[in-house]
Amino acid sequence: MNKAQLIQRIAAELNASEASTKPVVEQILQQIHIALSEGEKIYLPQFGTFELRYHVAKTGRNPQTGETIEIDGYNQPSFKASTALKQQINR
Numbered sequence: 001m002n003k004a005q006l007i008q009r010i011a012a013e014l015n016a017s018e019a020s021t022k023p024v025v026e027q028i029l030q031q032i033h034i035a036l037s038e039g040e041k042i043y044l045p046q047f048g049t050f051e052l053r054y055h056v057a058k059t060g061r062n063p064q065t066g067e068t069i070e071i072d073g074y075n076q077p078s079f080k081a082s083t084a085l086k087q088q089i090n091r
Helices: 003-014 018-037 083-089
Strands: 042-044 048-055 058-061 068-071 074-081
Touching (some): 018 048, 074 083
C-alpha cells in the first residue's frame, strides 16, 4: 500500500472525499517527522512506537583498497509494533 492508497481507504472508511482526507494524512506524517527530528518518541497505543536509535561511530574498511575509514555515528528511525498489533497480524 502506498500513500495514495492509504488516503483512498481512509476516505472510503470515513465517507469523506480524498481531497479532504489527504491534508490530514500529510499532517499526521509531518508531525511524526518533526517529533522524530526533535528526538521525541511517538507512542500510539494498540499500534506501536516510533523512536530514534543511535548507532555509534565505528571503523570500517574500504573493500576495494583495504583502507581504514571512520564511519560517523547516526540516528536511525525505528518502529516497534505493539503486542496488540502483533496479535492482530498473526491471527
